[in-house]
Amino acid sequence: MRILFLGDVVGRAGREAVGAALPALRARLGIDVAIVNAENASHGFGLAPEMARALFAAGADVITLGNHAWDRKEIIPYIAETPRLLRPLNYPPGTPGAGSVVVELADGRKALVAQAMGRLFMDPLDCPFRGSADLLAKYRLGVTVNAIVIDLHAEATSEKMAFAHIFDGQVSMVIGTHTHCPSADAQVLPGGTAFQSDAGMCGDYDSVIGMTKDGAALRFWKKLPGERLSPAEGEATICGVFLETDDMTGLARRIEPVRTGGRLSPAMPAV
Numbered sequence: 001m002r003i004l005f006l007g008d009v010v011g012r013a014g015r016e017a018v019g020a021a022l023p024a025l026r027a028r029l030g031i032d033v034a035i036v037n038a039e040n041a042s043h044g045f046g047l048a049p050e051m052a053r054a055l056f057a058a059g060a061d062v063i064t065l066g067n068h069a070w071d072r073k074e075i076i077p078y079i080a081e082t083p084r085l086l087r088p089l090n091y092p093p094g095t096p097g098a099g100s101v102v103v104e105l106a107d108g109r110k111a112l113v114a115q116a117m118g119r120l121f122m123d124p125l126d127c128p129f130r131g132s133a134d135l136l137a138k139y140r141l142g143v144t145v146n147a148i149v150i151d152l153h154a155e156a157t158s159e160k161m162a163f164a165h166i167f168d169g170q171v172s173m174v175i176g177t178h179t180h181c182p183s184a185d186a187q188v189l190p191g192g193t194a195f196q197s198d199a200g201m202c203g204d205y206d207s208v209i210g211m212t213k214d215g216a217a218l219r220f221w222k223k224l225p226g227e228r229l230s231p232a233e234g235e236a237t238i239c240g241v242f243l244e245t246d247d248m249t250g251l252a253r254r255i256e257p258v259r260t261g262g263r264l265s266p267a268m269p270a271v
């Protein structure tokens with residue numbers, strides 16, 4: 001199975017770039033399942049239902065959120081009726097929406113997609129390790145589903161790496177989101193799970209993690225709040241990873257970075 005995962009979509013620049021590029025990326029890479037993290041799509045904070053609909057229409061099969069899940073409150077009733085829009089699975093029991101979904105392809109192959117959120121330098125949620133282990137106890141990679149992808153939305157690289165090693169061999173890929181910077185550590189771990197500690201963002205990199213430079217500099221240097229942070233509006237770099245799995249085992253054959261447009265050095269897998 002060929003899976004494309006795109007990191008945090010930030011603001012209009014990110015939304016428009018992904019909307020324009022996703023159909024061509026799907027075709028070029030022969031993608032079976034496309035997953036997009038869109039927690040920052042709405043002016044940097046949250047995701048509005050019409051933006052989710054546009055991303056689904058552009059070719060996203062699953063959209064994930066994160067710590068900004070509820071910044072746009074209209075998403076709360078929408079997520080309850082949209083199974084392919086995920087929030088972290090380790091929110092308290094009873095939280096609207098779901099933390100995982102099984103996507104069935106036209107040919108019958110199935111992919112389980114889930115999101116968990118880290119706790120280091122983040123809100124103290126339920127344990128992401130235990131929550132993920134409980135979910136994975138219901139599935140067998142290569143037996144009941146052909147692929148399993150977990151988006152680990154977390155700040156700390158150490159927590160992401162530990163998570164990936166704990167579930168190495170049980171899932172096709174652990175892919176980090178949230179830092180908005182693509183890491184150069186894509187690898188297939190010894191047990192066969194693909195890993196990259198952060199997918200990067202789909203947004204303007206002439207910025208501070210997607211937000212305008214001036215406002216962020218005021219906050220860090222002058223300790224003044226300044227204006228409300230707003231997204232940088234220059235050309236976005238689309239950042240993510242390409243994953244190819246073995247349908248029989250569900251394990252990863254290869255993981256490669258995808259970067260196109262904007263300021264970052266380009267990367268595109270050969271297929």
Ligand SMILES: [Fe+2]
Pocket residue numbers: 008039040066178179180
């Ligand atoms: Fe984000």
Ligand SMILES: [Fe+2]
Pocket residue numbers: 039066067068153177178
């Ligand atoms: Fe985040």
